[in-house]
Amino acid sequence: MAGEINTTTVISNLLPDLHSDTLAHLTWWSGSDLIQWVDEAAKQLSRASMMFVERDTSITTAGGTATYPLPTRHNATIHVFFGTSPLRPATVIELESRDPAFQTTPATADAPPDHWYEDDIGITAVGIAPVPATAVALPMICSMYPPDIDVGGLNVLLQAPAPVAGYLAFFVLAKAYGREGESENPDLAQHCAARVKMYEQIFEKYYGKGT
Secondary structure, X not given: OOOEEEHHHHHHHXXXXXXXXXXXXXXXXXXXXXXXXXXXXXXXXXXXXXXOEXXXXXXXXXXXXXXXXXXXXXXXXXXXXXXXEEOEXXXXXXXXXXXXXXXXXXXXXXXXXXXXXXXXXXXXXXXXXXXXXXXXXXOEEEXXXXXXXXXXXXXXXXXXXXXXXXXXXXXXXXXHHHOOOOOOOHHHHHHHHHHHHHHHHHHHHHHOEOX
């Protein structure tokens, strides 16, 4: 991924399509609406494709602890490492067939942690087997959703390739003209939604299908 998209610029460029020259002169929508839809678009794209992949190093194991909270903004886990050693993904059933007590069996020097799992322990944790016996870094490579694009203007930048600006624009127009009211234009909203889907299919092909 390369480049930064200024979402303020994306919104400003949309104003003529929304029959306005400034945010203050919008008739049927508000600036907050547009920012909210840009934020929704970025998060939807992060689920549709593996575009937003990051390496997280915030987790450290603790002796005798089998499960750990997933990183903030986590969508899906791709790889997990115990220190510098890659771990293999597994299901609880697979691990139980190897060791029924895998959730409590401690790791040793001869049998260090070799698997990670997420099923059957909720959607916000990752498990390590055998159970770590010492404090070791647990780097993870994950698909993440981007930081919030917020109304307060504290974050208006989206780390993404340039074509994503077009995706954001069509997403906002689909939402704007799909909302019930005087501004509703079902044909235009449907056209823009179809363009959104087209962008998602392209990004899925290039970056991989999301969650």
